[in-house]
Every structure is written in C-alpha cells, then in structure tokens.
Amino acid sequence: MPHEPVASSEPPAPQVARCANCGTPLQGPWCHRCGQEAHDPLTRFRGAVHEMFENVLHFDGRIWNTLLPLYTRPGFLTGEYLAGRRVRYVAPLKLMFFLAIIAFLVLRMGLELGPPPVAVNGAAALFARAPDAAAVSRLRASENANIARALAQPGLPTVARAPLLRTQRQIDQAARQRLAQLAGHAAAPASAIVAAAAPPPGAPVRIEGPAPAPGTHPGWLLRHLRQGLQSGAQHPRRLMIGVLRLLPQTMLVLLPLFALVLKIAFPRRLYMEHLIVALHSHAFAFLDLIVLAVLGMLADWAAPVVPLATLLGWLGTAAGWWLVIYPLLMQRRVYRQSWPAAVAVYLAIGTVYALMLTTAIVLALGVSLWH
Structure with a gap:
C-alpha cells in the first residue's frame, strides 16, 4: 500500500529578493554588484518623477545637504571630504x-x-530725427505723458513700476543727448565744416584703393581690435x-x-x-x-x-x-x-x-x- 506524503511542519523558505538588472540577491535598497536601486519607479507616480529628476540632475537630496554648509561654513565640506565622509554631499x-x-x-x-539701451516706442529714433529743440521738447513731453498715465493706474504692481521709471530716465537722457547734438551743429557753421573737410591747396591727392585682406597689412590687427573696442563700447x-x-x-x-x-x-x-x-x-x-x-x-x-x-x-x-x-x-x-x-x-x-x-x-x- 503506497505511503501518502507527509506534510512538512517547517515553514516555507522566504523568497529572496533579487536585482532586476543582474539577478544578484539583494541585501539592501541597492544592488552591491551593479549598483541599481531596488525600488521600481514605475509602480508610483512619485517614484517616476523622482527618477526623472535624479537622472537629469544626479543630485538626489544631497544638494540641500551641500549648499548650506558650502555657503555658511568655510572649509567644512573640504574637511568632510578629506576625512572620507562624502556620501551625504555632492562631489x-x-x-x-x-x-x-x-x-x-x-x-x-x-x-x-x-535696462535696454534704447527707449521704448522708438523714442530714441524719434529724437534722432527731431530737426530742432522745439520738436525734441514736444516728443519728450509726449513720451513722459504716456509713462505718467501708466504710473497713475491704480493697483500697478512694483514689478511693473520699476521698468516704467527706468524708461522715463532713458527718454530724458535721449532728449538731452539730441539737444546737445543740435547745439553742437548750431555752433559750427556749414562753411567751416566744408573748409575743414577740403584739402589745403597744393596737397597731394590720396586715392583710396580696395581694403587689404586680413593678414596682408601690418595694421590690420590693430584696426580689427579698434573696431571691436568701438563695437564693445556701443x-x-x-x-x-x-x-x-x-x-x-x-x-x-x-x-x-x-x-x-x-x-x-x-x-x-x-x-x-x-x-x-x-x-x-x-x-x-x-x-x-x-x-x-x-x-x-x-x-x-x-x-x-x-x-x-x-x-x-x-x-x-x-x-x-x-x-x-x-x-x-x-x-x-x-x-x-x-x-x-x-x-x-x-x-x-x-x-x-x-x-x-x-x-x-x-x-x-x-x-x-x-x-
């Protein structure tokens, strides 16, 4: 008569968690063989978001443990790194x-x-085309009136007020520059400008040829740098x-x-x-x-x-x-x-x-x- 199998009284062996990447038995939240984290980021939305930012920034939460002592405790992070205590901080x-x-x-x-170098609404360009001081004054009053109406609006936030005040200063500066230009032109008669531009009698006439190619004239380097300095100043x-x-x-x-x-x-x-x-x-x-x-x-x-x-x-x-x-x-x-x-x-x-x-x-x- 065949013997019936006797049920074992011992509890079943617990199932060993293994790394999904290399199959190594896990002994903690990280695989000690390949380094992959044990948790599955796809099971929870929070885990997926955490995984995304971790892969992009590679900082985890260590960035917050690093920035405060970096800014407020001189030499602390260096001492920690040289002492071997490095896991809590960003490399x-x-x-x-x-x-x-x-x-x-x-x-x-x-x-x-x-602040932009040119006033809004083309004010600087309008000042440059103004023929006389009266036209400059009219343009200045018109632009400042527009800004004054904007500043008088109730509930205007501070963030919007600062650019308006800055633009008002730029309009005044552009108007003063145009007035100075007009005053300078008025001080120099046209006959004097023509006389200064004309060569003196008997002077040799200089005929300008095509500009030399870069590197073929000794002064090309200084000319290039001078143009760069002028562009940088502007x-x-x-x-x-x-x-x-x-x-x-x-x-x-x-x-x-x-x-x-x-x-x-x-x-x-x-x-x-x-x-x-x-x-x-x-x-x-x-x-x-x-x-x-x-x-x-x-x-x-x-x-x-x-x-x-x-x-x-x-x-x-x-x-x-x-x-x-x-x-x-x-x-x-x-x-x-x-x-x-x-x-x-x-x-x-x-x-x-x-x-x-x-x-x-x-x-x-x-x-x-x-x-």
Missing part, C-alpha cells in the same frame, strides 16, 4: 560645474533683463555676454593652476587635496555670484520701494564682503594656520590669483572683441 567637481552653469545663466539673464551688454560665454573654458585652466599655487604654498599636502580646496572655493564663489546677481536684480525691480531696495543693497554689500572673507576662513580651517600666517599666505595667494584671473578675463575679453 566637488560636479558641484562646481553645476554652480558655474547656474551662475553664468543667472548673470546672463541679469544682463539681458537689464554694445557693452553684448560684450559682457561674449565674455561670460568664454569663462567656463577659462575656469578649466584656472582650477589646476590655482591648485598648483596652493601646492607651492603648502608643499606637505598632496596635490589632489589642493584640487579639492580649489573646487570647493570656486563652487562657493559661483554660489555667491548667484546670490549677488539675484539681489541686484531684486534691488533693481524694487527701486521705487526705498526701504526694500535699501535692505537688498545692504544684503548685496554683505554678500560682496563675504566673497572676500570666505577664502581666508576656509584656508585657515583646512590648513590649520595661525591668524598671522593665514593672513600673510592669503594675501600672497590672493595677489597671484588676482593676476591669473585678470589675465584670463583679458584674454576672454580679447577673444570676444575679436569675434
């Missing part, structure tokens, strides 16, 4: 590049959103945008050079340690530039509200001084120096770095003028 190279990109975008936005905002476009490349050169300067000043430390100091110090500089640019734009928009504009101005001044004081405090904390030694080395390194930065900016300015 120095990634942090520096992220803040550099944001800083350049904010600075460029500030330049592009700044369009300073465009020139600054061109410089900002080249600054990321210059930072790639300045970073290792600055770390080399630190290596010369502190030869007992490894070069990579100085490179981490350079990355964190430049990351702070970009973060402070972001703060300065945002405060400047807010102060510009809040110009009609005097108390708020004053407060923003004081905050901007404090952020500017923090940009100077921060490297000294960071250097003293990382390299553990006394105050006299820290100040002396800080002044020496600051002088060298100022020369390097000035050279880089001049080169970027020259390339921008060239193009």
